[in-house]
Amino acid sequence: MTTLEKIGVGRRATVVEIVGGAGVRNHLNTLGIHMGDTIRVVERAPFRGPVLVEIHGTRVALGRGVARKVTVREDAGSQDAATPRPRREGR
Template sequence: MSGKITLADAPEGRMVKVINIRGGWGVRQRLSQLGIYPGDIIRVVRSGAFRGPVYIDVNGNGIAIGRGVASHIEVEEV
């Protein structure tokens, strides 16, 4: 598959599609509660400075995701 990167590396301002969420039950549940599932399209609003959190837009709702978690979310640019 071409262009598979993690959310931590996704460029600012782009729409990306969630491909896979690596990580444990807890992280998967927490993300799913906020409406982040494989297959969903989200927008990377800003990628924090100094390796800070990634700010994404999920259906018009802002969510901050720590870089550690973000590096477990595989996405694909659309």
């Protein structure tokens, strides 16, 4: 179990829980991010910038603070075959 903040580019993860206030949760829910959904990390901005994720065909930018509130389980072997990308920013 980890958070969305830690998922590498091109990898998929399943949402386990959205921690934090009802405000953030509602906002993510209305953008189509719910528990059990699969999210793909498309890009990560440098210098602790936001994470760009794809969910149900929509792209959403999430600040690192928000991404940290989304608990996820990384899907095994989720490296996207169509867009092979080395994992950046190992921290």
